[in-house]
Amino acid sequence: MRPGFRDRPIGAKLMWIAALASGTALVSSGLVLALHEAHDFRQSLVRRLRIHAEIIGFNSASALLFRDEAVAASTLGALRASSDILGAAVYDESGRLFAAFSAPGAGFTAPPSLAETAPADREEAGSLVLVNPIVFEGRRIGTILLRASLRELNDRLRGFAGIFAAVSALAFAVALLISRGFQQAVSRPVQALAAAARRVSEERDYSVRATVESRDEVGQLVEAFNDMLAQIQRRDEQLAESMEGLERRVEERTRELARELEERRRAEEEITRLVGQNELRLAELTSLNQEIESFSYSVSHDLRAPLRHIAGFVELLRKHAEPVLDDKARRYLTVISGGAQRMGRLIDDLLAFSRTSRTEMVEGRVELAPLVQDVIAEITREAGDREVEWKVEALPTVIGDRAMLRIVLMNLLANAYKYTGKSASAHVEVGVRPSEDGRVILFVRDDGVGFDMRFADKLFGVFQRLHKSDEFEGTGIGLATVQRIVRRHGGRVWADSKPGEGATFYATLRPAGEPAPRP
């Protein structure tokens, strides 16, 4: 095929195929016919020539035998009647030319001798030459040679070619027309399909449908194509729908989120505002508290100097005016001196209390047992006029500021010592209990006077006293200091008591490493 035939439209292809097929069939059948015709013609010509040769030969036999060339020539002259015979010659037994005949205008010259004797036919220079022996009574007495024109054959073939060309042209035209009709039946649906497919791919229009025109493979293809398109269209619509739904949901969700975000932002603003307020108030309170504390510290500190003067000068007065003082005056001086001492202690306690919140906390491992023994020893040394039975359990090691924890133990144990002062035999018990929050609860139990639980909340306030100072001396600052220190360590304090049945004070502490061993 010629190049580019692949890219030609299917209609042109079909037409060309039909035209080539019919053309090939026409040409081959024409060729076969022509060949057959030529062969047939030649065969019949040879047959006719041989009959001529037989007749002439038979009629020439006597002339040959009697060596009468003139009669032989006139016998040959009968061939004049056959228009296609160009010439003839008779040869005698030995092959010498005996008689010859030439058709008028043919210019036939017989060869002077002829060697061949067997029947033969061959084409020579556009004419047919036939050789036949002349046999008389079973013996060859000569040979005849005939030369015939093949013009008729050529004329016939030319005529045939003309007719064939005309018929072929006509048949070709008809075949083209018919194939155009049929090829449209085949190619139109394919072209329509191709156009539809192009539209689909170019315009993304899935509503396009190709028309089904036949039930053949093309029709099936078109149907399958349409089905496919329908599926794609359905899917496309579903996709669009779900996309829409999705977009709607996304929008809704976005709106919700924006709303939530707005609310949260507002809440955060509120919180920030409240926190700001709180911080402000806290800062106010803190600064107020610091002011109060620094005020009380400086007051306490400044009070010590005049107090020392009072105490010092009362002593100087007592020594100086000893001889002149009566008992009454001495008692007055004692009262002043006592008051000054009490005031000094009060100031010391206040300073210690304020120090508990002011000083830096140095945390470390603190073994409670030796600390308790040390505190008990100090209490006994300072006020060792009374017999108290100390019962100290095994104590754990805790985390905290050693100096501050000593103040806590000192206050608690000194209180227990102090408030058992009215009993004949005093018992103080120190121990620990495990706590639910992983801490240890240190308790100090005495069998002293105890207190009324109705006033338990007042116990740890500054200057709050449940007993008169003449009954049990004290400043009312000790338990407040204890509470403050324990709170600074992250723990809490409380108390449990009944009047006359002793009291128990509790403080939670942070154990070092492992929890305290169970008692």
Add this chain to the structure above:
Amino acid sequence: MTRAGARGTLFSPAVYTPVFAALVLVSAALNQAPTEYEVKAAFLLNFARFVEWPAPSAPGPFVVAVLGEDPFGPALERAFAGGIGGRPWELRRVQKVEEAARSQLLFVSRSEERRLGAVLAAVRGAPVLTVSDIPGFAEKGGMIGLRLEDRKVRFDIDPAPAAESGLRLSSQLLKLARIVSAKDAR
């Protein structure tokens, strides 16, 4: 020298002249045209081929007879050597008219010109093909008369006596002959 001498003898006129002469003679003999009676002998055979005799009453050979002086010599035997259509044949040279009548093909020699009437009368009506080179033979009651025309042998035929004798002459033969009639001559 001996060599030169030998060559000299081989091409000497004494050697090649007789050889050359012999060659010329042989060639002449081969190319020699047939004699008049050789042709006539062949014609006799050919006449036998183109004439149909009535079926013979008694079996016997085909008899060719020459009446009178035989002018053929060995030419006749040579001509008939191939036979006549495979039939047995016999060549007789006769002098008596009775003998001549017992043949199928009778050649009347020129020597019998004077008693021709008696000869023809003897064979009239009998199936005997009469041939002769006596001038005017066919016109005188004979069947085939041979003559020379332009140095070629030609013949005249009078179909009437042949038909009378029951002989059928082929048209092939007739077309070669000059047809004459004894009646025209009278």
